[in-house]
Each structure stands twice: as structure tokens, then as C-alpha cells.
Amino acid sequence: MGGAAQGTCRVSARCIMVLGTSSGAGKSWLTTALCRYYARQGLKVAPFKAQNMSNNARVVAGGEIGSAQYFQSLAARVVPDVRMNPLLLKPEGDTRSQVVLLGQVHRELTETPWRGRSERVWPHIAAALDELIAENDVVVIEGAGSPAEINLMDNDIVNLRVARHAHAQCLLVTDIDRGGAFAHLYGTWALLPSDDQQRIKGFVLNKFRGDASLLAPGPQQLQTLTGVPTLAVLPMWWQHGLPEEDGVYGRQSLSPAAVRLTVAVLAYPRISNLDEFQALHNVPGVRVVWARSPADLAGLQSHDWVVLPGSKHTSSDLSWLRQQGLDAAVAAHAQRGGAVLGICGGLQMLGEALIDTIGIDGNAPGLGLLPVVTQFAADKTVQHTQAQFDQVQGPWAALSGVQVQGYEIHHGQTQAHPAMLAAGAVLHEVMPGLAWQDSSGQVLGTYLHGLLESPAVLHALFGSEAPTLESVLDGLADYIERHFEPQALQGLQQGKAT
Numbered sequence: 001m002g003g004a005a006q007g008t009c010r011v012s013a014r015c016i017m018v019l020g021t022s023s024g025a026g027k028s029w030l031t032t033a034l035c036r037y038y039a040r041q042g043l044k045v046a047p048f049k050a051q052n053m054s055n056n057a058r059v060v061a062g063g064e065i066g067s068a069q070y071f072q073s074l075a076a077r078v079v080p081d082v083r084m085n086p087l088l089l090k091p092e093g094d095t096r097s098q099v100v101l102l103g104q105v106h107r108e109l110t111e112t113p114w115r116g117r118s119e120r121v122w123p124h125i126a127a128a129l130d131e132l133i134a135e136n137d138v139v140v141i142e143g144a145g146s147p148a149e150i151n152l153m154d155n156d157i158v159n160l161r162v163a164r165h166a167h168a169q170c171l172l173v174t175d176i177d178r179g180g181a182f183a184h185l186y187g188t189w190a191l192l193p194s195d196d197q198q199r200i201k202g203f204v205l206n207k208f209r210g211d212a213s214l215l216a217p218g219p220q221q222l223q224t225l226t227g228v229p230t231l232a233v234l235p236m237w238w239q240h241g242l243p244e245e246d247g248v249y250g251r252q253s254l255s256p257a258a259v260r261l262t263v264a265v266l267a268y269p270r271i272s273n274l275d276e277f278q279a280l281h282n283v284p285g286v287r288v289v290w291a292r293s294p295a296d297l298a299g300l301q302s303h304d305w306v307v308l309p310g311s312k313h314t315s316s317d318l319s320w321l322r323q324q325g326l327d328a329a330v331a332a333h334a335q336r337g338g339a340v341l342g343i344c345g346g347l348q349m350l351g352e353a354l355i356d357t358i359g360i361d362g363n364a365p366g367l368g369l370l371p372v373v374t375q376f377a378a379d380k381t382v383q384h385t386q387a388q389f390d391q392v393q394g395p396w397a398a399l400s401g402v403q404v405q406g407y408e409i410h411h412g413q414t415q416a417h418p419a420m421l422a423a424g425a426v427l428h429e430v431m432p433g434l435a436w437q438d439s440s441g442q443v444l445g446t447y448l449h450g451l452l453e454s455p456a457v458l459h460a461l462f463g464s465e466a467p468t469l470e471s472v473l474d475g476l477a478d479y480i481e482r483h484f485e486p487q488a489l490q491g492l493q494q495g496k497a498t
Contacts, residue, residue, distance in 0.1 A: 013133045015166035016492050017141040019159060021174040021184035026206035028068040029242060030173055031142040033476035035075035037489060040477055043137040047072030050125045050158040051087040051144060055272035055312045059407035063103020064382050067275045075473045083128035087121050092313045105380055118155040125157055126165055138493055141168055148191035160196050169492045170199045177207040182218050189226050201492060202231035209236045232484040241282055241472035243275030260285040262304040266326060267292050268317035272310040279453050282467050294329040302337040306330055308346025315362030318349050327367055334369060339395040340443045344410050347445030348374040352417050360411045369443045370436055371425040374412040381408050385448060390430050394441025398460040406450030
């Protein structure tokens with residue numbers, strides 16, 4: 001990493017930035033599509049997002065970054081690294097986030113108030129961006145929230161400050177399905193300083209349902225008011241195959257075939273790495289539901305799954321789970337012979353106890369479905385992992401001998417509960433140090449994220465494979481190529497006025 005950058009950088013790459021009128025407008029999706037589109041033009045492309053607030057993270061060279069930038073790097077056909085998302089905030093509560101700077105947890109910044117943090121991290125952000133600009137033909141930059149959050153402009157390090165530093169050509173995207181799209185676009189543009197208004201080269205209406213001709217004369221009137229053309233009207237696309245970045249899916253997945261398996265994922269408040277379940281949405285015959293109450297598990301059959309996903313704060317989510325009565329519902333499903341899977345924080349919840357002597361997460365009794373105990377350590381395990389299942393029992397038996405690769409992100413260290421084993425409890429360690437089963441074989445817990453993204457695992461469990469990520473990324477590029485105005489995408493890359 002180079003030294004702190006001052007002022008604006010010498011631009012070599014063309015920088016294209018995707019801003020939004022709000023969170024959830026479609027910035028991440030569009031940025032990913034643009035990365036693949038420009039990579040297919042033979043250009044060297046890199047994604048960038050200065051600051052990301054998300055508990056969906058991936059292990060890359062140098063540490064961890066937000067999952068969205070990980071997928072964007074794959075779309076760009078480059079190896080992901082920490083410079084693509086130099087600052088990652090992982091919420092641990094309503095008013096506290098763990099700060100990850102250039103891939104590594106930074107304890108001092110975690111304790112620093114937000115408004116005092118921006119000037120300290122900006123030199124690192126600018127240096128990372130400068131390096132990517134120097135190494136690439138195109139850098140596709142994603143903003144955060146809205147650039148018109150006037151209460152935050154003085155401390156902005158992710159929207160306008162980045163756009164100015166990179167001399168970026170900017171798109172402004174809005175979710176028209178929410179209503180008020182023209183007002184959102186105009187209001188956002190109008191609140192920007194005049195110099196920054198000139199950076200907006202095109203508006204994008206996302207998630208449109210209906211006859212596009214009915215939008216007239218809205219786009220023309222908006223251009224008269226702002227001088228900015230509407231470059232694309234993107235129809236609603238429910239199943240593009242890319243994981244959602246913000247929050248839990250608000251609806252059940254739409255299986256492309258008759259449902260033969262329901263997977264109920266517990267949607268606790270600090271859920272993390274939910275993007276790893278996207279592949280299940282794409283498997284024919286599999287329905288994914290996000291469970292927030294016992295009623296969401298009531299209709300499950302014995303062959304259906306209950307999944308306890310990762311958690312950024314395991315003890316808090318375990319407390320929430322008990323308050324909802326989901327602890328008893330999960331235990332009842334297992335007692336009926338149903339399959340239960342715990343991943344990372346979910347594995348920790350399935351055990352007998354969480355032990356925290358250093359203030360990382362908190363102490364709590366577990367659900368008691370696996371005779372293991374977890375103790376939290378100061379050092380965080382962040383690594384790619386390759387492993388192989390030993391003999392696996394029960395509904396997970398198809399995983400026996402399957403070689404898998406994934407990633408680990410956890411402070412907890414889990415091992416067999418010695419007193420329980422001495423008292424006769426049975427525990428099967430089906431992947432050394434990484435996965436365990438109970439005596440019945442119904443309950444499986446693992447530290448390995450990405451398990452359900454593995455083609456070998458999907459084939460073993462379902463006898464079929466989900467669409468490949470490559471096909472999904474190419475589909476995104478095809479989509480924007482069809483729906484953007486002719487030559488608009490080339491014009492942005494060439495720096496021509498639209």
C-alpha cells in the first residue's frame with residue numbers, strides 16, 4: 001500500500017461511479033453488471049467501494065471485504081483484494097460496528113466516534129483508489145446510500161469525495177418500484193453542489209414493471225430541469241441470480257420447479273454472510289424461506305432443513321432466538337427427525353455454551369443440540385480453507401467423502417465438551433476442527449462458509465447444480481447491454497458527454 005494521497009490523483013483509468021437515490025436502489029447490482037460489461041470489452045477493470053456497511057464479507061488477499069465487492073471483482077475477472085473495499089463496517093448492534101481497515105480488524109478505529117473517523121481513514125481510501133486507477137483501464141465505483149444526505153456531507157468518504165478524487169463519470173439510479181422515482185432523482189440532483197451536479201451523466205430507472213411508454217413525458221421533463229438524460233429503464237428482474245447485499249430477502253424464493261425441499265433460514269437481527277445461500281435460490285425444487293417466528297417453521301416436513309446461519313454477535317442473536325420461541329421450534333424439528341444445519345455462529349449456538357472472558361461477544365448457554373463448547377479468542381480467524389468430509393450420518397450422509405472449499409471468519413474456537421463426553425454424550429467430528437454431528441446425525445454444525453456454494457456439495461445433496469456464477473455475471477452484462485441507450489455505456493467509458 002502506498003503512502004497517503006493528497007489532493008486529487010493523476011487519472012489513468014476511466015472511473016465510472018454508480019450513485020443511488022437511496023439504499024436498495026440497485027447500486028451493487030448495476031456496479032457488478034458494469035464490471036462484467038467492460039471486462040468483456042477487453043478492458044482491465046477493478047471495482048471499488050470506499051466504505052461498506054455489511055455483515056456479508058468474504059476472505060480475499062489481505063483479509064476480508066464486503067461480499068458485494070468480492071462478486072464485483074469476479075465480474076471484472078480479477079483477483080479480489082482489500083483495496084477494492086478499504087473500509088468495512090460490520091454492525092454488532094444498533095450503535096456499534098466493528099471496523100475493518102484494509103482487510104484487518106482495527107480495534108482503535110472501532111472505538112473511535114464515526115465523525116472523528118473519516119479524516120483518519122481517508123488517506124488509506126485515497127491511496128487504495130489511486131493504486132487501482134494506476135493499474136487498470138476502468139474502475140467501477142459504487143457509492144453508498146445517497147450522495148444527497150446533507151447531514152453527512154461534511155464527513156463524506158464514500159460518495160462525492162470519492163467522485164471528485166476520481167474525476168468520475170456518475171450514474172444516478174433509483175428504484176421506481178417504490179414510487180416517486182422522478183422526485184427522488186430530481187431531489188437528489190438538486191441537493192448536490194453545482195460542480196457535482198455536472199458529474200451526473202445519466203439517470204437509471206431500476207425495477208420497472210409495466211409499459212415503458214407510459215413514463216413519457218417524465219424523462220424528457222426531468223432532462224429539461226436537470227440537463228441529465230435517462231440512459232436506461234431496467235425492467236424488474238426477480239431472479240437475476242446475484243445475492244442481495246442489504247438485509248434479508250423480504251420474500252420467499254420462487255422455485256423454478258415443484259417444491260421438494262424447503263430450507264428455512266433463521267433470520268436473526270445480526271445475521272451475517274446470508275449471500276452464501278443464493279445458490280439454493282437457484283436450485284430447481286428448493287424453496288428458501290426466512291424464518292423469524294415459530295410459525296415460519298410450523299409447516300416443515302421431516303425431510304426439510306432448518307439452517308442457523310452466521311451471526312456478527314452470536315450471544316445477542318441467541319437471546320433474540322429464545323425470545324421468539326425459535327429455540328424450542330428448532331429442537332422440535334430435530335426431534336421429529338428433521339435436518340438442522342449450523343454455520344459459524346449458528347454452529348456456536350447449537351452447542352452447550354458460549355464462553356467469553358475478553359469481551360468479544362458475550363457469555364450464553366447454547367441450544368444444547370451438539371455437545372460442544374465455544375470460547376471466544378482475541379485473534380480473528382480469517383482464511384480460505386480446503387477440507388474433506390469424513391463419514392457423515394443421517395440426512396447429510398451424501399456429503400461423505402466430498403471435498404469442499406470455503407472460508408472462515410470467526411473469533412470463536414469450538415471443541416468437544418469434555419464433561420459431556422465423559423458422561424456418555426456422542427459427538428462425531430466429521431471434518432477435523434471444522435464440522436461436527438450429534439449422535440442421531442440430524443444436526444450438523446460447521447465453521448465453513450461457502451459450503452452451499454460448492455458445485456460438489458450441490459450435486460451431492462440435490463443431484464443437480466445451480467447456474468454457475470459465470471453464467472449469472474454474463475447474464476447481468478447482457479441485461480444492461482439490452483436496456484441502456486445505444487452507445488451510452490461506451491460513452492461513459494470514453495468520457496464523452498451523454
